Amino acid sequence: MARKALTEFETIEIIREMLSGPAPGLVVGPGDDAAVFDFTTNSIILTVDAIHEGVHFTLDAFDLSDVGWKAVASSVSDVAAMGGEPACALISAAFGQPPTEPELRSLLGGAIEMSDQCHCPIVGGDVCSSKAGLSLTVTVAGTPCPSGSILRSGAREGDLIGVTGVLGDSAGGLYVLKSRSDGLRAAYPGLVEAHLRPRPRVSAGVALAAAGVSAMADVSDGLARDLSNICRASKAGCEVHLENVPVSDALRELAAEALLDPVTWALSGGEDYELVFTAAPEGFEEVAGALAALGVHCSLLGTVTGPASGMRLVSGDGEVTEMEGLGYDHFL
Amino acid sequence: MARKALTEFETIEIIREMLSGPAPGLVVGPGDDAAVFDFTTNSIILTVDAIHEGVHFTLDAFDLSDVGWKAVASSVSDVAAMGGEPACALISAAFGQPPTEPELRSLLGGAIEMSDQCHCPIVGGDVCSSKAGLSLTVTVAGTPCPSGSILRSGAREGDLIGVTGVLGDSAGGLYVLKSRSDGLRAAYPGLVEAHLRPRPRVSAGVALAAAGVSAMADVSDGLARDLSNICRASKAGCEVHLENVPVSDALRELAAEALLDPVTWALSGGEDYELVFTAAPEGFEEVAGALAALGVHCSLLGTVTGPASGMRLVSGDGEVTEMEGLGYDHFL
Numbered sequence: 001m002a003r004k005a006l007t008e009f010e011t012i013e014i015i016r017e018m019l020s021g022p023a024p025g026l027v028v029g030p031g032d033d034a035a036v037f038d039f040t041t042n043s044i045i046l047t048v049d050a051i052h053e054g055v056h057f058t059l060d061a062f063d064l065s066d067v068g069w070k071a072v073a074s075s076v077s078d079v080a081a082m083g084g085e086p087a088c089a090l091i092s093a094a095f096g097q098p099p100t101e102p103e104l105r106s107l108l109g110g111a112i113e114m115s116d117q118c119h120c121p122i123v124g125g126d127v128c129s130s131k132a133g134l135s136l137t138v139t140v141a142g143t144p145c146p147s148g149s150i151l152r153s154g155a156r157e158g159d160l161i162g163v164t165g166v167l168g169d170s171a172g173g174l175y176v177l178k179s180r181s182d183g184l185r186a187a188y189p190g191l192v193e194a195h196l197r198p199r200p201r202v203s204a205g206v207a208l209a210a211a212g213v214s215a216m217a218d219v220s221d222g223l224a225r226d227l228s229n230i231c232r233a234s235k236a237g238c239e240v241h242l243e244n245v246p247v248s249d250a251l252r253e254l255a256a257e258a259l260l261d262p263v264t265w266a267l268s269g270g271e272d273y274e275l276v277f278t279a280a281p282e283g284f285e286e287v288a289g290a291l292a293a294l295g296v297h298c299s300l301l302g303t304v305t306g307p308a309s310g311m312r313l314v315s316g317d318g319e320v321t322e323m324e325g326l327g328y329d330h331f332l
Numbered sequence: 333m334a335r336k337a338l339t340e341f342e343t344i345e346i347i348r349e350m351l352s353g354p355a356p357g358l359v360v361g362p363g364d365d366a367a368v369f370d371f372t373t374n375s376i377i378l379t380v381d382a383i384h385e386g387v388h389f390t391l392d393a394f395d396l397s398d399v400g401w402k403a404v405a406s407s408v409s410d411v412a413a414m415g416g417e418p419a420c421a422l423i424s425a426a427f428g429q430p431p432t433e434p435e436l437r438s439l440l441g442g443a444i445e446m447s448d449q450c451h452c453p454i455v456g457g458d459v460c461s462s463k464a465g466l467s468l469t470v471t472v473a474g475t476p477c478p479s480g481s482i483l484r485s486g487a488r489e490g491d492l493i494g495v496t497g498v499l500g501d502s503a504g505g506l507y508v509l510k511s512r513s514d515g516l517r518a519a520y521p522g523l524v525e526a527h528l529r530p531r532p533r534v535s536a537g538v539a540l541a542a543a544g545v546s547a548m549a550d551v552s553d554g555l556a557r558d559l560s561n562i563c564r565a566s567k568a569g570c571e572v573h574l575e576n577v578p579v580s581d582a583l584r585e586l587a588a589e590a591l592l593d594p595v596t597w598a599l600s601g602g603e604d605y606e607l608v609f610t611a612a613p614e615g616f617e618e619v620a621g622a623l624a625a626l627g628v629h630c631s632l633l634g635t636v637t638g639p640a641s642g643m644r645l646v647s648g649d650g651e652v653t654e655m656e657g658l659g660y661d662h663f664l
Contacts, residue, residue, distance in 0.1 A: 027375065028481060031565065033413035033549055034379035034474075036481050042374040043359065046456060047366035048422045048471055054463035081365035090380045092469045124378060131386035132464025137424045139380055139471040142366075149360060149368050217365055233363070 005098035011127055014101060018108050023121035025087065035124035037088050037141070044087075045142040045149065047078035053096065053133030061177040064103055065110030066196040071136035072114040072122075074220065077200035077273040079142035081218035083150040083209020086120035086202065092137040094130035111136075118202055145209035155215040155234035155278040159304040162213075162287065164204050164274045164296050166248045167223055168262055169194035171269025175258065190250050198273045207290040208277055216277040222268040224323045227276050227301075228311055234278075237305040240323065243316045246299040267313075267323075278304050337430035343459055346433060350440050355453035357419065367456035369420050369473070376419075377474040377481065379410035385428065385465030393509040396435055397442030398528040403468035404446040404454075406552065409532035409605040411474035413550035415482040415541025418452035418534065424469040426462035443468075450534055477541035487547040487566035487610040491636040494619065495608045496536050496628050498580045499555055500594055501526035503601025507590065522582050530605045539622040540609055548609040554600040556655045559608050559633075560643055566610075569641045572634040572655065575648045599645075599655075610636050 006014070012031075019030045028036035051057060051071045062070075072089060079086045091111060099107065108122075115122050120140060173195025176184045185192055200218070208216060215234055217226045223245065231238050247262045255262035266272075279287045284300070291298040302314075311323040338346070344363075351362045360368035383389060383403045394402075404421060411418045423443060431439065447454050452472060505527030508516045517524055532550070540548060547566055549558045555577065563570050579594045587594035598604075611619045616632070623630040634646075643655040 028483060032483050032485075033410045034377045034416070036375060036377050036414070036476060039374045039376060042371045043368060044371060044376060044473070045366045045368050046420070046422055046471070046473060048424045048456065048469070049458050050424045050426060050460055050469065052426060052460065052462045055461055078365045082368070084366070088378070090378055090471060092380045092382045094382060094384060094467065124380065126381050128382055128384065129387055130384045130464055130467065132462055135426065135462065135467070137380070137382065137469040139378070139422060141376070141378060141473070144368060151360060151364050153364075
């Protein structure tokens with residue numbers, strides 16, 4: 001049967017139908033020149049992030065619904081990293097070729113699944129054609145924590161450094177997907193899921209902000225780079241103990257099988273969407289308790305130092321390496 | 333001399349420096365996980381629009397600064413079409429190849445020029461690489477008219493249809509650029525400018541909303557399609573008198589030289605970013621007066637009819653054609 005591509009008009013009609021549900025705060029939804037949304041505050045968090053075929057995903061490894069999910073998750077995570085709550089999203093979709101109806105429904109369906117989980121309805125967007133493959137650019141607007149947004153620049157010398165969950169699973173999942181091995185994929189479903197369908201830490205971010213952490217970022221480009229961003233913005237250094245970097249048992253197993261170091265995935269892999277944060281030592285126990293109450297694992301990675309000592313990774317036997325330069329540069 | 337491409341890190345540093353100015357309402361600017369902006373209301377207009385190399389522009393015709401300008405203008409225009417005022421913007425940029433410093437400064441410089449003119453500071457965004465050429469996706473957030481946003485769905489049978497400015501200049505400019513003729517380009521600078529550096533009708537949109545127009549849209553896909561959208565959303569028909577469609581003298585001259593019909597450019601060309609609107613007959617004079625006070629030309633195009641009579645274009649000698657199907661479909 002021939003592939004039946006939609007016109008732009010048909011595409012927009014299907015999108016409107018799929019996004020037609022009511023949502024608290026929504027005044028004007030998809031279908032007009034712009035959306036109108038009533039927030040609970042007039043201070044708004046705004047962020048945008050894009051994923052591009054061939055750069056962030058390939059369609060042999062990703063189902064279209066995974067692409068939609070991940071695009072929304074990645075932008076929601078930026079709001080979580082400020083300690084805010086997502087409120088609504090816009091999606092700009094560029095299609096290398098006009099989609100069929102099942103393709104469009106799968107792509108948008110995955111985006112809606114993620115946005116529903118985060119109580120962040122998709123209220124607008126646009127579609128167009130592109131000369132490359134598929135890309136989705138997602139804007140998320142949210143509301144800040146009442147006590148203020150948590151910036152990257154608030155870390156102070158002596159603060160402790162913590163991180164939620166485990167790191168490197170997404171990079172391990174990418175390794176599995178790139179191997180094209182059905183055996184590996186069956187053996188490590190959790191790692192693959194971590195790569196295809198990451199879960200932003202919205203409630204953990206809110207809890208960390210309420211508990212008064214001093215700085216926070218999400219782990220999108222690898223712990224090394226995201227923690228470097230905090231140190232640079234805070235004009236500080238840091239000392240991270242490599243044996244404290246949390247990695248899952250599955251990642252350890254895969255790494256052993258692949259003769260690779262799981263901690264390298266944790267430091268440089270990115271797309272884990274965990275939260276890395278700093279907190280004054282006297283408040284760290286409260287912070288860990290707030291995460292525990294949500295069932296979120298918390299690891300103590302090390303300490304914030306003065307800027308002169310640099311950003312150091314210390315191994316179990318005391319060997320020190322510089323953290324800068326690790327992590328993902330999209331242009332290299 | 334070799335082309336010196338920037339790393340992602342250098343790119344972000346230059347963007348931060350260029351966007352470092354203060355702005356009323358700005359709480360957290362570029363450089364953190366997300367921006368935070370204090371609006372004057374908690375009802376917010378949100379829109380996103382993208383322009384892609386090879387689809388919306390080519391770099392033989394556009395300077396990079398024009399690309400930046402046009403990307404911002406196109407999203408600001410959506411806020412104008414609701415009768416709102418733009419407040420701030422986010423830009424997501426995808427680069428086919430990492431930019432050089434002069435390229436980045438030109439691109440962002442054009443975007444800043446446009447955003448400054450609209451009092452709509454760029455407060456955040458992201459950069460990444462793409463497998464295709466350059467693309468810019470611009471989100472604009474704004475505040476609605478105090479009396480409410482003007483939707484596409486408010487047109488009523490008997491309303492008059494008006495439009496600001498002239499139509500088709502952008503399509504004429506595109507014709508000139510595609511001709512690659514230096515002579516044509518020198519002869520029609522205004523048309524080329526209309527295509528490269530459109531000016532969204534922000535103050536006209538605010539005035540039209542305040543004057544109580546019943547429906548409004550911006551002319552981004554050609555008058556035929558944008559007015560069809562109003563009729564469809566309003567469950568109405570329309571009758572447009574072709575001799576009333578406003579075209580500039582320059583466009584008439586170019587069309588005569590090219591043996592083409594200038595009104596076709598006006599109906600189907602798009603990217604004029606004028607505002608098409610409907611208003612009750614008894615209020616139309618006030619509406620026209622509000623535009624005149626801003627120095628904005630207003631044309632009366634025709635009337636809104638019942639849905640049964642369709643969307644009709646009537647020529648000077650009474651010939652009637654159907655409007656549907658004219659205008660731009662991005663997927664065809």
